[in-house]
Amino acid sequence: MISVAVVDAQTPGNVGTIARAMKNFGLDELLLVDPPELDPDGEAYGFAGQAREDILPNAREVSLEYLTDNYHTVGCTAITNEDARKHVRYPFKTPRELADSLADVRADTCLVFGRERVGLTNEEIAELDEVCSIPAAEDYPVLNLGQAATIVLYEMRSLTLESTQLPDPTHDRASEREIEGLHGQFESFLEAIDHPEEKRDKAGRLFRRLIGRAHPTDREAVTLRGIFRRAQRRIDSRDE
Structure with missing residues (x-):
């Protein structure tokens, strides 16, 4: 199972946008770390589309420690510009590479997205198991939080849309x-x-x-x- 977590989102609308993308691509568990208030009459529900009916109302507030204790965690971040000498955000996978690597692994995985302006801190990234980064233009690699989540979740579609499309798991990952x-x-x-x-x-x-x-x-x-x-x-x- 693939879940989605958003850490310290500043804008309720981005939480709603991510919930909508989850609905588009077959995910349903949304976890929130230090979330903003999600008013049923506010922009989160306004941006969520049909996800306002199930994903947003069922979103759970958790801690980062809860995520690392219960999931194989993947920190989703902007282009890192790092190499083996600066390894907090290295090595990283593209969303497509991540989907390919998860296809043969039976593990509860959580895709972790950070704040709109600064993303995940190095301290938070260091606690997570893997890093995923979206290749983008070198002169402007930073994506909007909702856009980034939509791209990553799109690449997960082969794992999440229909059970008949799922590859047969061949590897039982440790708890x-x-x-x-x-x-x-x-x-x-x-x-x-x-x-x-x-x-x-x-x-x-x-x-x-x-x-x-x-x-x-x-x-x-x-x-x-x-x-x-x-x-x-x-x-x-x-x-x-």
């Missing part, structure tokens, strides 16, 4: 609980090997991006956790 446990185990491992403290956050972000692209199965995640745990025990026993 978010297991994935987050793996990240926690990696953090403990870095501490055990006395990895420089000032480099641990960077190493953790790199590891999160790697795991986000790999979509490990439960067995793979459990095995990796076991390896890190065993290595940590051995290191601890040598230090005694």
Whole structure:
């Protein structure tokens, strides 16, 4: 299942526009982090079209932590102009590449959109599993929030419109609980090997991006956790 989250939207109309695009392309779960007031007689419902009947009234207010704990999260942002040396927003996928990568993975995924003017912060992006960016003209790469969401959701249509069109899933991704446990185990491992403290956050972000692209199965995640745990025990026993 693919859900949509909007973080700290400034304009109710953009929330309505995104809800309408969700209705267009077969998505129905809208999650809102620090949303504006959505007055049933206001612009959100006015812009939502038929989504005013179900998607907007059923939208849930949640925290960013709730998203990372319960979904495979994809931060949707403008062109990043970053490379492997500046990796908070790198590597990133285009919407089409993202749809292709999700086609063979059974995972509850949430597409996360940020604020109208500044999008998602680096701190927020660092908490998410993947980054999606829309290629645009170099001299003006910034898109309106509603436009950006519509483009991304359009590319998801092969996964969301009709169940008869869905590809057969071939890969059972580990649960978010297991994935987050793996990240926690990696953090403990870095501490055990006395990895420089000032480099641990960077190493953790790199590891999160790697795991986000790999979509490990439960067995793979459990095995990796076991390896890190065993290595940590051995290191601890040598230090005694």
